[in-house]
Amino acid sequence: MSVVAGGEASAAPKTDVGLSCGSANPLAWAPRFTWRINAGSGEALPPGGxxxxxxxxLSGDNSLPNPPAGLLPSIGPNWYGTRVVIDWNNTTTKKSGRAVSDTNALVQKPSIPVNRAFTGKGRVNFTATIETGGAFWWLNTQRAVCRGSVDIVEWTGP
Structure with missing residues (x-):
């Protein structure tokens, strides 16, 4: 907690948060798994900006084992595709919106694709829906839903 002019107490911004959410596996023979997500304030280049x-x-990993190294394991039937949909509400500016990530496909371990939500500065409540499918995100899609809040701030540099 810090003190600002006038003697008012102000909590330090919460610029990142770790979340966990479970998901069924889109591959019928494979186990359920847990996503471990880190959501944070950062900067990105908007389209045309x-x-x-x-x-x-958002970034993250999951509890599935890493695939074995080498060429032959990549020929097997364990393929995933993923995308992330972020629904957000900036309680400071009263704006809300939806951001859809890039997608990845034909990977042996699902991962969080490149994503960015241009929310503006302020306190942001969000719901991240991670859609994982067999080979492609839209094939037997399984959804994991993580919810959180984070303060989006302007980066001031090192």
Whole structure:
């Protein structure tokens, strides 16, 4: 907690949060798994933009084992595709919206694709829906839903 002018107490911004959410596996023979998501304040270049702006960014991993190394394992039947849909509400600016990530496909372990939600600065409540399918995100889609809040701030540099 910090003190601002006038003696008012102000909590430090919460610029990142870790979340976990479970998912059924789109491959009928494979086990359920858990996504471990990190949501944080960052910066990204908006479409057609010329400078970085504050944005909500997600990264993460899951509890599935890493595939074995080498060429032959990549020929097997364990393929995934993923995309992330972020529904957000900025309680500071009263704006809301939806952001859809890039997609990945034909990977042996699902991962969080490149994503960015241009929410503006302020406190943002969000729901991240991670859609995982067999080979492609839309094939036997299984959804994991994580909810959280984070403060989006302007980056001031090192």
């Amino acid at each position: 010329s400078k970085l702006v504050p944005a909500l960014l």
